[in-house]
Amino acid sequence: MNKPLLFLIIFLANCLQVSGQVSHPSSQLKHRIDKLSKLGTVLYFAAHPDDENTRLIAWLSGEQHYRTAYLSLTRGDGGQNLIGTEQGIELGLIRTQELLAARKIDKGEQYFSAAYDFGFSKTHQETFKFWQKEEILKEAVFIIRKLQPDVIITRFPPDSRGGHGHHQASAILAQEAFIAAGDPTRFPEQLDDLQPWKAKRLVWNTANFGGMDNTSDDQLQVVLDDYNPLLGVSYGEIAARSRSEHKSQGFGAALTRGRFKEYFQHVAGIEARDSLFDHINTTWSRLPEPTQAVETMINTIKQTYDMERPARSIPALIELHALISELSPHIVYRENKLKEVENLILDCAGIVLESVVTEPNYTLGQSFTVTHKAILRDSTVQSVIKSVNDQEIGRKLQAHQPESITQTETIFKTTQPYWLKKEHSLGKYQVESEQFGLPENPDNPSSLFEIQINELVIRVERPILFQYVHPVKGEVNQPLSISPRLTAKLSAHKALLTDDSPKAIDIEITNHSSDSEAVELSFAKNSAIKVEQSDSVLTIPALSSRSLRFNILSTSSNTSETTRLTPLLNGQPAQGFQKISHAHIPDITWFPPATLDIAEVAITVPIKKVGYIHGAGDLIPTSLRNIGIVVEELPSAHLRNLDLGNYDAIILGVRALNVLPEMRQGFPILLDYVKSGGTLVVQYNVNSGLQIDQLGPHPITLSRERVTEEDAKVVFTDPKDPILNFPNKVSARDFDGWVQERGLYFASDMHPAYRTPLAMADENERPHNGSLLVADYGKGKFVYTSLSFFRQLPAGIPGAYRLFVNLLSKNEEN
Ligand SMILES: [Zn+2]
Numbered sequence: 001m002n003k004p005l006l007f008l009i010i011f012l013a014n015c016l017q018v019s020g021q022v023s024h025p026s027s028q029l030k031h032r033i034d035k036l037s038k039l040g041t042v043l044y045f046a047a048h049p050d051d052e053n054t055r056l057i058a059w060l061s062g063e064q065h066y067r068t069a070y071l072s073l074t075r076g077d078g079g080q081n082l083i084g085t086e087q088g089i090e091l092g093l094i095r096t097q098e099l100l101a102a103r104k105i106d107k108g109e110q111y112f113s114a115a116y117d118f119g120f121s122k123t124h125q126e127t128f129k130f131w132q133k134e135e136i137l138k139e140a141v142f143i144i145r146k147l148q149p150d151v152i153i154t155r156f157p158p159d160s161r162g163g164h165g166h167h168q169a170s171a172i173l174a175q176e177a178f179i180a181a182g183d184p185t186r187f188p189e190q191l192d193d194l195q196p197w198k199a200k201r202l203v204w205n206t207a208n209f210g211g212m213d214n215t216s217d218d219q220l221q222v223v224l225d226d227y228n229p230l231l232g233v234s235y236g237e238i239a240a241r242s243r244s245e246h247k248s249q250g251f252g253a254a255l256t257r258g259r260f261k262e263y264f265q266h267v268a269g270i271e272a273r274d275s276l277f278d279h280i281n282t283t284w285s286r287l288p289e290p291t292q293a294v295e296t297m298i299n300t301i302k303q304t305y306d307m308e309r310p311a312r313s314i315p316a317l318i319e320l321h322a323l324i325s326e327l328s329p330h331i332v333y334r335e336n337k338l339k340e341v342e343n344l345i346l347d348c349a350g351i352v353l354e355s356v357v358t359e360p361n362y363t364l365g366q367s368f369t370v371t372h373k374a375i376l377r378d379s380t381v382q383s384v385i386k387s388v389n390d391q392e393i394g395r396k397l398q399a400h401q402p403e404s405i406t407q408t409e410t411i412f413k414t415t416q417p418y419w420l421k422k423e424h425s426l427g428k429y430q431v432e433s434e435q436f437g438l439p440e441n442p443d444n445p446s447s448l449f450e451i452q453i454n455e456l457v458i459r460v461e462r463p464i465l466f467q468y469v470h471p472v473k474g475e476v477n478q479p480l481s482i483s484p485r486l487t488a489k490l491s492a493h494k495a496l497l498t499d500d501s502p503k504a505i506d507i508e509i510t511n512h513s514s515d516s517e518a519v520e521l522s523f524a525k526n527s528a529i530k531v532e533q534s535d536s537v538l539t540i541p542a543l544s545s546r547s548l549r550f551n552i553l554s555t556s557s558n559t560s561e562t563t564r565l566t567p568l569l570n571g572q573p574a575q576g577f578q579k580i581s582h583a584h585i586p587d588i589t590w591f592p593p594a595t596l597d598i599a600e601v602a603i604t605v606p607i608k609k610v611g612y613i614h615g616a617g618d619l620i621p622t623s624l625r626n627i628g629i630v631v632e633e634l635p636s637a638h639l640r641n642l643d644l645g646n647y648d649a650i651i652l653g654v655r656a657l658n659v660l661p662e663m664r665q666g667f668p669i670l671l672d673y674v675k676s677g678g679t680l681v682v683q684y685n686v687n688s689g690l691q692i693d694q695l696g697p698h699p700i701t702l703s704r705e706r707v708t709e710e711d712a713k714v715v716f717t718d719p720k721d722p723i724l725n726f727p728n729k730v731s732a733r734d735f736d737g738w739v740q741e742r743g744l745y746f747a748s749d750m751h752p753a754y755r756t757p758l759a760m761a762d763e764n765e766r767p768h769n770g771s772l773l774v775a776d777y778g779k780g781k782f783v784y785t786s787l788s789f790f791r792q793l794p795a796g797i798p799g800a801y802r803l804f805v806n807l808l809s810k811n812e813e814n
Pocket of ligand 1: 047048050051164167
């Protein structure tokens with residue numbers, strides 16, 4: 001099989017979502033037949049899941065019949081998760097599936113680069129520091145050369161009007177890739193399999209959004225029609241349903257109906273006057289070879305299509321298949337249109353092919369049974385399953401009679417997503433060039449059917465699915481995962497060693513195979529860490545778990561370096577087994593590295609017990625327990641009934657004053673607690689939707705200012721301030737190694753009773769003193785902090801712990 005064809009099959013296979021295989025109503029088949037006439041491709045280019053214009057994608061694909069793709073440079077790993085606690089890589093896994101679900105609705109194709117969404121960035125300069133610009137450009141050029149789009153559309157401009165630095169960067173990359181893809185001297189290694197490609201034009205899809213109107217009357221204006229009767233929907237309805245798949249971002253959208261106007265600012269190439277496809281031939285005659293017969297055949301199929309008997313079109317579709325097959329294999333549209341014709345033939349015959357298994361997971365090298373199901377639902381069609389996975393079958397399908405074939409399968413590769421096979425850098429996943437752009441693994445478990453329909457033989461790939469019947473949901477299909485035989489789960493992924501005493505860690509080892517397994521546990525580590533374990537060998541029965549406890553302790557005098565401990569199972573680095581389930585997307589299984597990062601930190605912790613009030617969700621309690629502090633979670637609605645004097649300090653979770661209406665009654669109680677000698681630490685909130693009038697004992701005004709550079713210089717405006725000195729003497733080193741950002745939603749204006757001992761700024765900005773506010777109030781201490789401790793403590797940053805303990809501690813003289 002030649003390379004381009006292989007790529008294409010992989011890409012089309014990726015469009016098969018996890019749902020039971022079905023055929024489509026006759027009117028949709030008519031719509032797909034109409035699409036055969038059109039040869040045009042559009043690439044929409046932006047930075048994140050949710051940046052894409054789903055209405056435009058739905059209209060370009062559904063009404064204009066163009067092949068329409070969205071390249072999201074990132075998988076949306078940063079940002080906030082509104083449906084669970086998954087962050088980072090796991091949020092990216094969820095958003096990958098949300099985008100695939102959205103494309104299934106608006107009928108676009110989905111691509112990603114390896115850029116990692118490392119969080120909010122103010123400038124494209126900062127973004128490119130992390131993304132490795134040339135590497136991401138190479139991927140964008142690869143995708144353009146592979147898809148050969150006529151028109152490339154960006155969502156953003158390349159300057160500050162784009163807002164987020166990732167947005168600006170996406171527009172800059174689109175402009176550079178537009179030029180580089182057509183230049184044979186750029187990334188010439190790609191030209192073994194691909195051709196240089198120069199798109200006709202690059203445009204910016206301007207918008208009037210969030211108080212910023214970038215549309216204008218001199219831009220190209222395109223009216224999107226409303227309703228497609230063959231599909232039975234408006235494009236606004238498709239767009240809203242597609243957009244509503246972005247559930248982790250809370251982007252449920254109302255169905256809209258009626259015409260809509262889109263605006264496009266010309267950026268590069270030949271300017272369009274009347275339509276996006278001005279001066280672009282979008283018929284078969286654009287190809288360098290004679291295609292008159294192809295066009296004639298498509299017209300015949302269109303004219304003779306019988307809505308009630310779609311199978312009558314099969315002989316003509318088979319003739320069309322033969323005509324397109326004669327075209328040169330280097331023509332991108334050849335493979336694309338052959339696949340469209342093949343899928344039409346299958347659907348016109350009512351053929352369903354499925355491969356299913358009875359378990360959600362099997363292990364590497366394990367043999368399991370796959371049931372292949374097939375049915376033909378038109379008696380005028382002759383069809384034979386010739387082979388499955390290259391094993392000869394030769395079974396003739398009798399119309400309306402289900403057939404099933406069983407095979408034994410063994411898979412020697414886990415289903416770990418390809419971009420997670422190696423550890424990613426701060427700004428980029430490590431991927432191989434043959435994986436550029438792919439939304440999912442190209443080699444997830446699948447079956448290859450060779451099926452004859454009348455005289456035509458085609459190869460059809462189907463994913464192997466875990467299929468079962470749920471008493472409420474009905475038939476459920478989920479992806480099959482292939483895991484290591486043994487996986488491990490540690491009770492912690494970060495450990496802080498604060499003194500010479502040993503720290504206990506539990507490891508739960510699971511045997512996923514169907515045989516009992518002898519396991520020897522050992523560790524890969526450096527000499528600064530000692531591990532004490534009583535047992536190292538155990539036998540784990542099939543499909544069961546066993547737990548072991550071991551102790552870690554430091555052998556060195558304090559280094560603030562982080563060291564990594566990797567448990568080895570029978571000599572192999574342990575991997576976890578993590579399943580993510582949300583109703584709107586297929587189940588996701590991945591195998592995170594089971595490692596423990598250990599930081600030694602010289603810290604004095606005079607605090608014994610703190611109270612914690614849950615806000616929008618953070619991992620502060622677990623983090624403080626890591627350094628021996630007892631954390632009790634307080635019922636926010638019943639503070640009046642508690643003896644708050646029992647606590648050395650009370651902490652409010654992030655955004656607690658936004659999300660807890662009961663703080664109207666509770667916050668004054670907390671201030672009384674401070675007055676009588678307590679310490680209250682309030683983490684960041686945002687201005688809109690505050691439940692109280694005043695954020696502390698004295699007025700504070702919040703802004704949207706952030707310091708997003710995690711290595712931004714921190715200035716001590718008053719080095720003698722007790723909060724920087726007791727019980728831990730804080731120095732500039734304590735701000736080393738912070739992750740993602742310094743802080744967000746800084747206070748912009750505060751009563752002079754607050755001390756502001758820290759100032760910081762992103763490059764080329766003015767120092768901001770709103771990250772840490774401290775006031776003595778009555779006999780106690782009030783702290784308001786916009787520093788992102790909620791990120792730093794779970795990440796095990798020693799300096800952040802030292803400063804946070806100071807926030808919680810009473811002043812020395814008290
Ligand atoms: Zn975005």
